[in-house]
Amino acid sequence: MSNDVQITFDCADPAALAAFWAEVLDYERQAPPEGFDTWEAALAAFGVPESEWNSRDAIVPKDGDGPRLFFQQVPEGKTAKNRVHLDIRVVPGLEGDERMAALEAEADRLGALGATRAYRVDPAPPMEVGFLTMHDPEGNEFCLD
Structure with missing residues (x-):
């Protein structure tokens, strides 16, 4: 099933x-x-x-x-960090500066729609490829990955 x-x-x-x-x-x-x-x-x-x-x-x-x-x-507003969030996979396969530039461009597009930036994590091989954490218009966290 x-x-x-x-x-x-x-x-x-x-x-x-x-x-x-x-x-x-x-x-x-x-x-x-x-x-x-x-x-x-x-x-x-x-x-x-x-x-x-x-x-x-x-x-x-x-x-x-x-x-x-x-x-x-719902009547109550958001009060704490999400325990689950969405990762928006906008640049699979890209690495380094090219990856981060593409993520920044998407962050700018989403900012025009009402998203806000929380923070950026730069690439740190071999474990970290880099991502941006954002908030939607109601404060829910999501990542651009």
Whole structure:
């Protein structure tokens, strides 16, 4: 038996955080249920109060290969370091200065989308190839690797 994986984010603004991660991962918002052109139309038809329309959201890989990311609104903010985080593998195979330059370029792109830089770890062979740790717009850590 094969298990599907979904990654869930607790957050304050599911729509905004889903849009951020869709850009990071080249994902798309999950399509509304069959028979509806938009999620808003579906939620209205289901009787969900408009005040709850941004209580959850989901994005999926455009090509269908990868986990679904689910975003759920919670009342509390983030208070501690993540115990699990995503590593975004943007430069597999690159090494040294070329690798770090490509990671810096991606960090700049994501910064324009609302990410912030936490710190940089430079290459230190043989164990460390170098990476950047970032925060998404709600403070969740992730690495550019």
